[in-house]
Amino acid sequence: MYKIMSCVGYKYRKSGGRRIIMNKRKKRFTDYIWIISLTYLALGFFNILFAWIGLLCFLIPLIISLSGHGKTYCNIYCGRGQMLDLMGNKLKLSKNRDIPKFLRSKWFRYGFLTFFITMFVVMLFNTYLVFKGTNGLKEAVQLLWTFKVPWAWTNTSMVTPWVTQFAFGFYSMMLTSTILGIITMLLYKPKSWCVYCPMGTMTQLISKAKYSDKSNTSCNSCSGCSSKVS
Numbered sequence: 001m002y003k004i005m006s007c008v009g010y011k012y013r014k015s016g017g018r019r020i021i022m023n024k025r026k027k028r029f030t031d032y033i034w035i036i037s038l039t040y041l042a043l044g045f046f047n048i049l050f051a052w053i054g055l056l057c058f059l060i061p062l063i064i065s066l067s068g069h070g071k072t073y074c075n076i077y078c079g080r081g082q083m084l085d086l087m088g089n090k091l092k093l094s095k096n097r098d099i100p101k102f103l104r105s106k107w108f109r110y111g112f113l114t115f116f117i118t119m120f121v122v123m124l125f126n127t128y129l130v131f132k133g134t135n136g137l138k139e140a141v142q143l144l145w146t147f148k149v150p151w152a153w154t155n156t157s158m159v160t161p162w163v164t165q166f167a168f169g170f171y172s173m174m175l176t177s178t179i180l181g182i183i184t185m186l187l188y189k190p191k192s193w194c195v196y197c198p199m200g201t202m203t204q205l206i207s208k209a210k211y212s213d214k215s216n217t218s219c220n221s222c223s224g225c226s227s228k229v230s
């Protein structure tokens, strides 16, 4: 007995721990959303103000989930998920190991979500201080909430400083989560980041609250992250 599963662009079955590709399905435009994610990250190097576009990655999954479509964003529209999948599976950059149990545990996933939201609120507060004139604009991207990378080469004179400060803060979060996603992809299965991705956890929670039918609350069965998120 084997289970047929699907991943970006193909169907496969698992046999003895190996994936056997059965047939390629026709590519859809939704298979290329990873290009948008990559472009977004690149645009931040040219002008930090493009970071504002990333708000869509926060709002769209929540809207989809709240409007009754469960994890559709994760399963079809998430460019980052696709990017990690392609890097891990197509480019074979992943060690393909199972993610440690503690990363899959509820306390870690909810703890990380809480930490992420707290950092988001701190970032909003810093933006507010610049808006009030209490603090000056800090032209730096903060990676992993620790390392400040000077980022003063972009021209942001056309907007008020708080708009730029928000862009720096938001881009820092997007870049940090991408780095964590890539590290987890390299060390474990390609989509292991999805196990503790704050957006994934939030849409999971919303779906759980909305439905008693659990079939609408989980990711598709690509098993890339080896998670059975409960």
Ligand code: SF4
Binding pocket: 061, 073, 074, 075, 078, 079, 080, 081, 193, 194, 195, 197, 198, 199, 200, 201
């Ligand atoms: S869990 Fe996060 S990274 Fe993974 S598919 Fe969902 S939103 Fe994208």
